[in-house]
Amino acid sequence: MFDRAAEDLGNVILLEHVNLRVPDLEIASAFYVHALGGTRDPFIDHGPDLVWFNFGFQQFHVPRAVKPDVLRGSIGLVVPDLDEREAALVAISGHLASTAFRFERDDMGIDVLGPWGNRFRCLPADREVQMGRGLAMVEFAVPLGSVAGIARFYTEALGAVAVTTGPTCVVAIGHGQRLRFVETTEPLADYDGHHLAIYVQDFSGPHRWLAERGLIVEESDEHQYRFNWITDPVSGEPLFEVEHEVRSTRHPLYGRPLVNRNLAQRIPGYVPGADAAT
Numbered sequence: 001m002f003d004r005a006a007e008d009l010g011n012v013i014l015l016e017h018v019n020l021r022v023p024d025l026e027i028a029s030a031f032y033v034h035a036l037g038g039t040r041d042p043f044i045d046h047g048p049d050l051v052w053f054n055f056g057f058q059q060f061h062v063p064r065a066v067k068p069d070v071l072r073g074s075i076g077l078v079v080p081d082l083d084e085r086e087a088a089l090v091a092i093s094g095h096l097a098s099t100a101f102r103f104e105r106d107d108m109g110i111d112v113l114g115p116w117g118n119r120f121r122c123l124p125a126d127r128e129v130q131m132g133r134g135l136a137m138v139e140f141a142v143p144l145g146s147v148a149g150i151a152r153f154y155t156e157a158l159g160a161v162a163v164t165t166g167p168t169c170v171v172a173i174g175h176g177q178r179l180r181f182v183e184t185t186e187p188l189a190d191y192d193g194h195h196l197a198i199y200v201q202d203f204s205g206p207h208r209w210l211a212e213r214g215l216i217v218e219e220s221d222e223h224q225y226r227f228n229w230i231t232d233p234v235s236g237e238p239l240f241e242v243e244h245e246v247r248s249t250r251h252p253l254y255g256r257p258l259v260n261r262n263l264a265q266r267i268p269g270y271v272p273g274a275d276a277a278t
């Protein structure tokens, strides 16, 4: 017998971008393009103060700001080839030497500290997340005693599939992406305004739930709203703050094809017609 339920998705079907502000877009480009292997989005021009970097079907949105955003956790990024990525990280090290940038490889991946202290983990392509490159996971460190309420929030408010194991809650997104919330005894930094964008199938149900509790912070347009606080549905207690840009699948950018580079293309050994990758 087949487990038909194993094919079901929860209501959150795509984690599409993470938005992290930076004080220097030249350094940011060196990091996202050369260190991590992303591709500047060539089609939508935001002017000189915002760049989108493509990674598979996901993006990092990187606006210029006075102070950098530092996500209170880490970002899991699937890369096509760990050896290739390690070589690229070595090659760009000198250019980023005056920043917080560093990296360390282990048996399973490469931990990368970004120029302003954001933590990334480069992971090999994985059938579980069904992507050859892209944004697989965002992990947040959260206060002690909060993960059960966080799981209830994503289940009840957003219709997601969320599982709690000990001090960790995993929220399933689409075909294998996830948000992870891990309780920590360490002091947590104040929230600085970074955000993530998700697409949901049922758009009005979560909106109703959030609006009834006064949690909507922006009615962006007909296809998008935002909320900041993850609250316990039982007690109403605010548990963790991170802005969610919530989009419907009727949003014009849903499913937009993103340009990705074939990172193997060089002048020596150049293969005509093979510049693009998925």
Ligand SMILES: [Fe+2]
Binding pocket: 017, 019, 061, 195, 196, 197, 245
């Ligand atoms: Fe955004």
